Amino acid sequence: MMKANDYQKQALRTLNPSLSKSEVLINGVMGLCGESxxxxxxxxxxxxxxxxxxxxKLAKxxxxxxxxxxxxxxxxxxxLExxxxxxxxxxxxxxxxxxxxxxxxxxNDETDYVK
Known part of the structure; x- marks a missing residue:
């Protein structure tokens, strides 16, 4: 069984290496919205x-x-873990x-997040 962190490591092999961290963040968030x-x-x-x-297809x-x-x-x-x-x-x-x-x-959503 694959562990979440192993998945993340393997998946990130296909990350565009020319992106800055802030560009990776926006690409990730936009991708989440699009795929969802x-x-x-x-x-x-x-x-x-x-x-x-x-x-x-749904699983993919x-x-x-x-x-x-x-x-x-x-x-x-x-x-991920x-x-x-x-x-x-x-x-x-x-x-x-x-x-x-x-x-x-x-x-009360305020209790859900540490600031």
């Missing part, structure tokens, strides 16, 4: 237009999302006993 749009478009066509859900688009996530994390000097752990820590704080609708509707 492709993911939702496939689901929209399935749910609203009667297309068969192409699970393999999620792979593109993963690539841009790896790039964006790199631009911020984070590895740290990003994933930070997210799990935030979710554990927000929902210590698992998801609760009430907590979801009345949460």
């Amino acid at each position: 749009g492709e993911v939702i478009d496939l689901v929209k066509k399935h749910l609203a237009q009667g297309h068969e859900l192409n699970r393999e 688009e999620l792979g593109d999302v993963a690539w841009y996530l790896a790039e964006t994390a790199y631009a911020l000097d984070y590895d 740290s990003i994933f752990q930070m997210n799990l820590d935030k979710l554990a704080q927000r929902y210590p006993d698992g998801f609760e609708k009430e907590k979801s509707m009345n949460r």
Whole structure:
């Protein structure tokens, strides 16, 4: 099984080496938005237009999302496993006993982020 940091290391082999860190950041964030749009478009066509859900194409688009996530994390000097752990820590704080609708509707996002 591949580890997240191993994926990030291998994926970054295809990063454009001529980009500055700030250019890597903007490319990563724009790529995340673009690829996420492709993911939702496939689901929209399935749910609203009667297309068969192409699970393999959707999975490949999620792979593109993963690539841009790896790039964006790199631009911020984070590895993916740290990003994933930070997210799990935030979710554990927000929902210590698992998801609760009430907590979801009345949460304070200020407590989610250290400034």
